[in-house]
Amino acid sequence: MKEKLVYIRAKSDKVPPLQQRSVRVLFVFLLGALLGFLANFSDGSVIGLIGTYLSFWIVIATIIAVRSRSPKAAALHTFIFLMTMLIVYYIYSMVQFGFFSMDYFITWGSIALLSPIGGYAVWYAKGNGWIAALCAALPISGLLVEGYSFFYTFSIPQGFDIISAAMLFIILPANHFQRLRMLPIVTVLFFLMERLGILYYLQG
Numbered sequence: 001m002k003e004k005l006v007y008i009r010a011k012s013d014k015v016p017p018l019q020q021r022s023v024r025v026l027f028v029f030l031l032g033a034l035l036g037f038l039a040n041f042s043d044g045s046v047i048g049l050i051g052t053y054l055s056f057w058i059v060i061a062t063i064i065a066v067r068s069r070s071p072k073a074a075a076l077h078t079f080i081f082l083m084t085m086l087i088v089y090y091i092y093s094m095v096q097f098g099f100f101s102m103d104y105f106i107t108w109g110s111i112a113l114l115s116p117i118g119g120y121a122v123w124y125a126k127g128n129g130w131i132a133a134l135c136a137a138l139p140i141s142g143l144l145v146e147g148y149s150f151f152y153t154f155s156i157p158q159g160f161d162i163i164s165a166a167m168l169f170i171i172l173p174a175n176h177f178q179r180l181r182m183l184p185i186v187t188v189l190f191f192l193m194e195r196l197g198i199l200y201y202l203q204g
Helices: 002-008 018-041 046-051 054-066 071-097 102-126 130-147 156-171 176-196 198-202
Strands: none
Touching: 018 054, 018 071, 054 071, 054 102, 054 130, 054 156, 071 102, 102 130, 130 156, 130 176, 156 176
């Protein structure tokens, strides 16, 4: 199994010093805290509206995952990022507004708890082969499902989703051939997610 995964995308054999790895974890932690604060602080504005949708966090977590040193690091980084964001967001709500929604916290907390699986898989999006194409197609398809209504609503958050999907389509694949592999997978996943309402259930 390990040999097959290495064929998809090989991690670096060079292990960074503990200090360097700790700095990366701290950076992810601080980024999650900052964005969690800003998402709540800007609530009601266009920026805050974008931050209330799952798609924004899919984009950031995907970039964090693919830029991590290894799939295990990607799993750790995405979990720390999303959990920190969630905790800071709701602490700010309680302190400033005395408001705490247990239902939403459980929903988003469940997503954060499952994020290491997604982070581990998405790390391979930068690799080669059909599995790598599938891993890259997953977040892109999710963004397209969230954003396709832009073409008749012209909503800014949905427009952000379409632009983000295009950006990931450019930066995730290792080469042009991988993009060609992704196209049929993205198409199939888009229709499956849209018909089954997977993202709707994830967001409660």
